[in-house]
Amino acid sequence: MRLTINKEEFLKGLLTAGHAVGPKSSNPVLMTLKLDMTSRGLEITGSDGDVAIKTLVPVALGETEIIRNIGEGGALVEAKKLIELIKRLDTAEVTLEVIDGTTARISGGNNVTNLPSIEVDQYPDIELEEAREAFEMPVKTLIDVVDQTSFAAPIKNSRPVLTGINLRASGGMLTATATDSARLSSKMVAIPENVEFTANVPAKTLSGLVRMFEGYESVRISCFPEKILFAYGNTLVSCSVLSGDYPVSSRVIPNTFNYFLEVNALELLSAIERISVLNIDRTPLVKLTMTRERVEVSAKNGQDGYAAECLETFQYTGERLEINFNSSYVADAIKAVRSQDVLISFVAEMKPFVIKSPKDDSVIELVTPMRTR
């Protein structure tokens, strides 16, 4: 294997595939990047066992030659060292050559670095092919879906499936749901009619991966029983899905409500954030006291600590109601709705309540009240 490659394009490819390589692995092969010099270009693959990324640096970009001096073949080279070296080289081109199958010699300018390399056949067999039913989605929409739900998924949970975002495609809609049992966030977007699948994708991993798509118009998504696959530009990204039954949100989201508060989102959010200061060092329990005439956000702390703030403008329908909640859950929910006003619908004092835009049901936030101490 041999090639002389444009340094910037090489680095871009290494960083893309390197995104999948974890900081540590019990399997040293997963600390490497797989380099495959083919007639199409240089394929670079990285994986941590759960996420795998394969990207292609083409031989030419339009009229511009990117790779020359080509000898086909492959090698596995330690990801971190290769990336750091290429970053620090200040030449326009870099030459990489595999010697005796055990050494990757990288040269650029006066610098020659021999990094140990491993034979490509040691690399795990990673299937990265799009499904025939792949569908396209604007990158912006996918990022919104992830950002507006992922915060509600716990980092750790006794039910590992809850650490994922549940993606359900059916009847021309994709519904994303995340929940930690005490709150739930869901967002719905339109997709092509014929797509049907359910997948629980690790929330934290997915949040990181979708950032890679920024700058691209759209991404194609394929769903397999064991993984979900994203394709954009010259890059394929696959992510293992979580097994287990995901809770059915239609069973937890109430349908009929008895109390309704409509309020400017920013005003309520700011008031809640100010009142939360009183309990900044513990669970930020906040109380909302609502009548037709007056809506007050308040909190207590010990004997003397007390904070209260009335809202300026609101519209409340229903009898007097007091609700205690974790203010960070409600603040997260208001932010996720991304609407100028929010409508909060309550069933009863100790029943989960729903926060959404007054105009639009595409984002539904559910929060369970807390018992007062």
Added chain:
Amino acid sequence: MRLTINKEEFLKGLLTAGHAVGPKSSNPVLMTLKLDMTSRGLEITGSDGDVAIKTLVPVALGETEIIRNIGEGGALVEAKKLIELIKRLDTAEVTLEVIDGTTARISGGNNVTNLPSIEVDQYPDIELEEAREAFEMPVKTLIDVVDQTSFAAPIKNSRPVLTGINLRASGGMLTATATDSARLSSKMVAIPENVEFTANVPAKTLSGLVRMFEGYESVRISCFPEKILFAYGNTLVSCSVLSGDYPVSSRVIPNTFNYFLEVNALELLSAIERISVLNIDRTPLVKLTMTRERVEVSAKNGQDGYAAECLETFQYTGERLEINFNSSYVADAIKAVRSQDVLISFVAEMKPFVIKSPKDDSVIELVTPMRTR
């Protein structure tokens, strides 16, 4: 105690004094800020026991009234909550009132927050007065002195005095020195003739404190047996010094040398940083091999790992010499010298060597070579 105060100026004062309050303390009083409403203005004091900061928010700034509705008196209020609340209030003014000596009531807009307060006499007696021999120094110079030395002080050491920067004022010069025994960094600047003192100031703390002075022209420094005190604008900052004997640098810095390498700082630094990639996951041992004809930076890793790079332009005087060193120590030293070219002077293969500007002795960097494995 009572006052109505411009919110932005109040916040500025709280953040300044709050800089001294640590995240945790076994003494709850040190988690508070001391507020003293006097005829001059609002004095705000914070301390973690080692660092103390007192700042004054004046009653007026020029023609602009900053504080009104004044009732003299004092209170101790939990720093974090007070700061977070004032940050989140979106009103131009805030009113603070102490009720029954146990509650500080803060009101702004519709928000009223009662934070528990403690009587001022519970606060430790902190003496914050400048010494008669205080001398003035440009803030920029003080920041340079700290930044060009502090990196060489270890975070922890069995000899706690080494975690400090040794400041020695004598004969019109201030010499700052930091060392972890394997390397030493020192910088010398001119000060008024009559100032004489020695102080070991915790390096990490000092690095943080000097950032506060940014934006001010100069700072006045007073040295006491137990502390060093900085005065700028309306603020006094004191920092306890470390006790113990600091090593005398003149005993460790050699005077006569046998080999000299003069080289472009950036070229040497870049080469060292590239070569270091080979051992990025362990002590980055790098070798410099010098003859009159050729200067090479190289490293080894295991049987096959090898990296080498020759410098383009250099001037070397002396016999052939090989020196092995920790590349991050040499990289830090080259950066601290802040000169286009550096002169490295060697005594022998295993003796400490000196890195400095060829033109100027104000910054002296000493690095001890490493034994090869």
